[in-house]
Amino acid sequence: MxxxxxxxxxxxxxxxxxxxxxxxxxxxxxxxxxxxxxxxxxxxGIDFEGGTLIELQKNDDLSLSQIRGELSSLNIGDFQIQTFGSENNILIRIENSSSLISGADLTTSELITSQLGEGITIKRTEIVGPKxxxxxxxxxxxxxxxxxxxxxxxxxxxxxxxxxxxxxxxxxxxxxxxxxxxxxxxxxxxxxxxxxxxxxxxxxxxxxxxxxxxxxxxxxxxxxxxxxxxxxxxxxxxxxxxxxxxxxxxxxxxxxxxxxxxxxxxxxxxxxxxxxxxxxxxxxxxxxxxxxxxxxxxxxxx
Structure with a gap:
């Protein structure tokens, strides 16, 4: 054949x-x-710019504007928020700063323990320094x-x-x-x-x-x-x-x-x-x- x-x-x-x-x-x-x-x-991306990348999963009741408001109150500098895959998966990119590198863990813990309560689950955190x-x-x-x-x-x-x-x-x-x-x-x-x-x-x-x-x-x-x-x-x-x-x-x-x-x-x-x-x-x-x-x-x- x-x-x-x-x-x-x-x-x-x-x-x-x-x-x-x-x-x-x-x-x-x-x-x-x-x-x-x-x-x-x-x-x-974070690999070349430096800074912090946080991937989290939110519940349906929590909106992007609420997350943005919480981050703004933390005084962590410039950041971006975008959906990642589904609407409940969120990527937060925080630009490099001297205070951020030492306080990234604190920022993450505040997101969990603040008014958001159990509304989010941190899935991944990456920190890359400027050097x-x-x-x-x-x-x-x-x-x-x-x-x-x-x-x-x-x-x-x-x-x-x-x-x-x-x-x-x-x-x-x-x-x-x-x-x-x-x-x-x-x-x-x-x-x-x-x-x-x-x-x-x-x-x-x-x-x-x-x-x-x-x-x-x-x-x-x-x-x-x-x-x-x-x-x-x-x-x-x-x-x-x-x-x-x-x-x-x-x-x-x-x-x-x-x-x-x-x-x-x-x-x-x-x-x-x-x-x-x-x-x-x-x-x-x-x-x-x-x-x-x-x-x-x-x-x-x-």
């Missing part, structure tokens, strides 16, 4: 016909991302930079310098646009998002390597074919694998996003965005860069 093919075997799409449009679209997306990063910044948060920011940036440079070195060794420039350009493209969307949407940016960005780098690189490997194979096979036609041929050859991998990954991520709870939503959203952008960049960005860099034609000795 033959297997089902979602993409026909003799697919012939001229992907590079859209290279100018793809370049313009990517440049606009990067400018959009950088603009929001500079003017709106990221909505850093720790600044170190986490530095380590997160360093981790992303190291990952990109290691990928650059790997592609340079396995292929040629033209391929490494194309791959790293696609990676920077994916990371910048993903971060820009988080800035635009003002979704909390914490350590789990750093983990998602590192995963996106690996996923995007895997997609790009599959395309590059087929391009190299076709360079050996079709020595007289124009490079533009050869790249199109390679993209068509790998399209079935690219789309099926992306679709199955997205199915798992959407399930995790809707069923995994609020804690995982930031991570899975970053991954969903990254898979879409990574698939796009491996087809339209990484491939056209090696077209412009005059990739070597004779691979018979490699």
């Amino acid at each position: 033959s297997s089902i093919r979602w993409i026909k075997k003799d697919l012939r799409i001229n992907f590079l016909r859209f290279k100018n449009f793809a370049t313009l679209l990517s440049l606009l997306a990067i400018i959009f991302s950088l603009t929001f990063l500079f003017y709106k910044n990221l909505n850093f 720790v948060s600044s170190e986490l920011i530095q380590k997160g940036i360093i981790a992303i930079i190291i990952a990109v440079f290691l990928m650059l070195f790997y592609i340079w060794i396995r292929f040629e310098w033209q391929f490494s420039i194309g791959a790293v350009t696609a990676l920077v493209h994916d990371v910048l646009i993903t971060i820009g969307l988080f800035s635009f949407l003002q979704i909390e940016f914490n350590l789990s998002i750093i983990a998602a960005l590192l995963t996106i780098i690996g996923y995007s690189m895997n997609d790009t390597v599959v395309v590059y490997d087929r391009i190299r194979e076709n360079l050996r096979k079709y020595k007289q074919m124009p490079v533009l036609d050869l790249i199109n041929q390679s993209l068509n050859d790998t399209m079935s694998r690219t789309l099926l991998t992306s679709v199955t990954t997205l199915l798992a991520l959407f399930s995790l996003y809707f069923l995994g709870g609020e804690v995982l939503k930031g991570f899975t959203l970053a991954m969903i965005i990254g898979v879409f952008i990574g698939t796009y960049s491996s087809i339209f960005i990484a491939s056209q860069i090696i077209l412009y860099l005059n990739v070597k034609r004779d691979w018979s000795k490699n």
Whole structure:
């Protein structure tokens, strides 16, 4: 019994016909991302900003305004209150202050023993000092930079310098646009998002390597074919694998996003965005860069 093919075997799409449009679209997306990063910044979570995070569960009789009033009377500085999952799960974010770090336990106990009485249940309390948060920011940036440079070195060794420039350009493209969307949407940016960005780098690189490997194979096979036609041929050859991998990954991520709870939503959203952008960049960005860099034609000795 033959297997089902979602993409026909003799697919012939001229992907590079859209290279100018793809370049313009990517440049606009990067400018959009950088603009929001500079003017709106990221909505850093407790991991990077420092402060106190309190997760509590309230009963139906207690309103957010009552909780807000109790917190205001405690004189703990600036804070934010939001629902977390269901309407009865509440997240309280309290900005860093010298009095807060020493008095966080007192704040929590007052919330329990004040007029709220048994109306709430403290589920989680996290405290991050300013020194720790600044170190986490530095380590997160360093981790992303190291990952990109290691990928650059790997592609340079396995292929040629033209391929490494194309791959790293696609990676920077994916990371910048993903971060820009988080800035635009003002979704909390914490350590789990750093983990998602590192995963996106690996996923995007895997997609790009599959395309590059087929391009190299076709360079050996079709020595007289124009490079533009050869790249199109390679993209068509790998399209079935690219789309099926992306679709199955997205199915798992959407399930995790809707069923995994609020804690995982930031991570899975970053991954969903990254898979879409990574698939796009491996087809339209990484491939056209090696077209412009005059990739070597004779691979018979490699």
